[in-house]
Amino acid sequence: MINKKSFMGLIPAIITPMNEDLEIDLDAFDTYLKWIIKQDIVGLAVNVDTGEGPTLTSDERVTLLQIARERLGNSKVLVAGLLATSTRLAKEEAKKAKSSGADVVLVFPNPAFRGHPPNPAAQMEYCTEIAEFADIDLMLFQLQDALGGIEFDENSLHHLASLERVVAIKEAAFNFSKYKNTLSLIRKIESETSRDIAFLTGNDNFIFESFLWGCDGGLLGAAAMNTSSLVKCYDACKEGDWNTAVEYAKRFQPLIDIVFAPPVRDYRARTKACLYIQGLIPNKVVRPPLVETSDSELEILKRAMFEAGLEILK
Numbered sequence: 247m248i249n250k251k252s253f254m255g256l257i258p259a260i261i262t263p264m265n266e267d268l269e270i271d272l273d274a275f276d277t278y279l280k281w282i283i284k285q286d287i288v289g290l291a292v293n294v295d296t297g298e299g300p301t302l303t304s305d306e307r308v309t310l311l312q313i314a315r316e317r318l319g320n321s322k323v324l325v326a327g328l329l330a331t332s333t334r335l336a337k338e339e340a341k342k343a344k345s346s347g348a349d350v351v352l353v354f355p356n357p358a359f360r361g362h363p364p365n366p367a368a369q370m371e372y373c374t375e376i377a378e379f380a381d382i383d384l385m386l387f388q389l390q391d392a393l394g395g396i397e398f399d400e401n402s403l404h405h406l407a408s409l410e411r412v413v414a415i416k417e418a419a420f421n422f423s424k425y426k427n428t429l430s431l432i433r434k435i436e437s438e439t440s441r442d443i444a445f446l447t448g449n450d451n452f453i454f455e456s457f458l459w460g461c462d463g464g465l466l467g468a469a470a471m472n473t474s475s476l477v478k479c480y481d482a483c484k485e486g487d488w489n490t491a492v493e494y495a496k497r498f499q500p501l502i503d504i505v506f507a508p509p510v511r512d513y514r515a516r517t518k519a520c521l522y523i524q525g526l527i528p529n530k531v532v533r534p535p536l537v538e539t540s541d542s543e544l545e546i547l548k549r550a551m552f553e554a555g556l557e558i559l560k
Contacts, residue, residue: 248323248349248350248383248413249413249442250413250414250442250443250444250462252288252289252323252349252444253288253289253323253414253444253446253462253463253465254288254444254462254463255286255287255288255289255463255464255477255480256285256286256287256288256463256464256466256469256473256476256477256480257287257288257289257290257291257323257325257446257463257464257465257466257469258282258285258287258290258291258466258469258470258473259291259294259295259296259297259448259465259466259467259469259470260278260279260282260290260291260292260296260297260314260470261278261296261297261298261470261514261517261518261521261527262275262293262297262298262302262310263275263278263518263527263528263529263531264298264529264531264532264533265528265529265531266529266531268531268533268534270302270306270309270310271527271528272309272313274527274528275310275313276313276317277526277527278521278526278527279313279314279317279318280317281526282470282473283317283318283322285473285474285477286474286477287322287469287473287477288322288323288463289318289322289323289324289325289349290314290318290322290323290324290325291325291326291327291352291465292307292310292311292314292324292325292326292327292348293307293310293311293326293327293329293343294325294327294352294467295327295354295393295467295514296467296470296513296514296517297310297327298514298532298533298536299327299329299354300329301533301534301536304339304342307326307327307339307342307343307346308342308343308346311324311326311343311346311347311348312346312347314347315346315347315348316347323349323350324347324348324349324350325348325349325350325351325352325385325465326340326343326346326348326350326351326352327351327352327354328340328343328351328352328353328354328376329354330354330356331356331357333371333372333375333376336353336356336372336375336376337375337376337379337380340376340377340379340380340382341379341380341382343380343382344380344381344382348382349382349383350382350383350384350385350413350414351376351380351382351383351384351385352385352387352416352465353372353373353376353384353385353386353387354387354389355387355389355394355395355396356372357394359372359396360396364398364399364401364402366401366402366404366405366406367405369402369405369406370405370406370409373386373406373409373411373412374409374411377409377411378411382411383411383412383413384409384411384412384413385412385413385414385415385416385446385465386398386403386406386407386412386414386415386416387415387416387418387448388403388415388416388417388418388419388424388428389416389418389419389448390418390419390420390421390510392420392509392510392511393418393510393511395418395419397419397424398428400431403428403431403432403435404431404435407432407435407443408435408439410441412443413442413443413444414443414444414445414446415428415432415443415444415445415446416446416447416448416465417429417445417446417447417448417449417461418447418448418449418450419449420449420450420451420510422449422452422455425447425449425452425456425459426459428445429445429459429460429461432445433445444462444463445461445462446461446462446463446464446465447461447463447464447465447466448464448465448466448467450466450467450468450502450505450506450513451502451503451506453466453468453476453479453495453498453499453502454479454483454491454492454494454495454499457479457480457483457484457491458483458488458491463480464476464480467506467513467514467517468498468502468505468506468517470517470521471517471520471521471524471526471556472498472501472520472554472556475494475497475498475554476494476498478490478494479491479494479495479498482494497553497554497555498554500550500553500554501520501547501550501551501553501554501556504516504546504547504550505517505520505547511536512537512539514532514536515530515532515536515537515538515539516539516543516547518530518531518532518539519539519543519544519547520547520551520556522560523544523547523548523551523558523559523560524551524556524557524558524559524560525557525559525560
């Protein structure tokens with residue numbers, strides 16, 4: 247049974263290894279899963295932005311979810327990225343995700359809802375149809391514009407969070423003021439409705455501060471690498487051991503800031519490059535139109551990884 251406690255910890259948004267032919271390297275994916283699951287995480291997010299979800303086919307998404315479910319077991323939460331251009335397609339993809347083992351779908355912002363003024367009724371209908379057709383719980387996704395996202399206004403968020411199948415929200419506006427305001431609003435909605443809605447940070451640019459301010463957990467692309475350090479920082483915050491938490495953050499955040507530096511869209515390739523440098527995946531290939539990390543940028547990442555205390559094998 248998925249509940250708020252299911253999300254209390256770190257949920258890495260994982261990468262999807264590719265081979266030189268730009269096909270998914272399933273052996274590398276399985277090896278990577280075995281490594282990351284050992285890092286005391288509470289779940290995994292598959293087919294999301296970090297994993298190049300928009301470039302994957304429907305069949306590829308199904309395969310990755312099935313493998314992840316098998317490796318993860320049933321005691322941890324499996325989040326499936328839900329990307330679709332139409333309501334019908336979103337419903338079909340959500341149903342496939344459910345049948346492949348996903349516990350909840352992370353509803354990516356549909357391009358139809360971008361722009362102002364917002365249309366809360368249309369957004370509610372979209373989410374309701376997905377949940378009812380696939381019989382699956384939903385995670386809302388507040389995402390910065392630079393990655394094609396939508397930042398909800400207060401009215402829209404009130405409407406969406408009122409839906410019974412909404413069990414969580416990932417907040418990734420990369421704006422601390424927006425983060426605090428959204429967290430406050432979700433807590434208010436919880437109090438008014440007597441419902442639990444897990445509030446997860448997706449703000450890779452202020453991870454420790456997110457934990458400090460009282461999020462329930464984190465669904466982070468940054469957690470796809472150096473995972474254990476982020477887990478330990480979260481745990482220290484939960485225990486009120488702020489000195490330990492700060493020390494972890496001081497080591498991991500400078501590297502993350504480089505990985506997520508402008509243009510932020512390149513963070514997927516940089517994340518893979520870091521894992522490649524550590525010898526955790528066999529290459530740093532990304533699927534076009536994404537662009538692979540250059541050799542000169544690799545040297546910058548290596549220096550930052552050394553400072554973060556990570557092993558460098560390449």
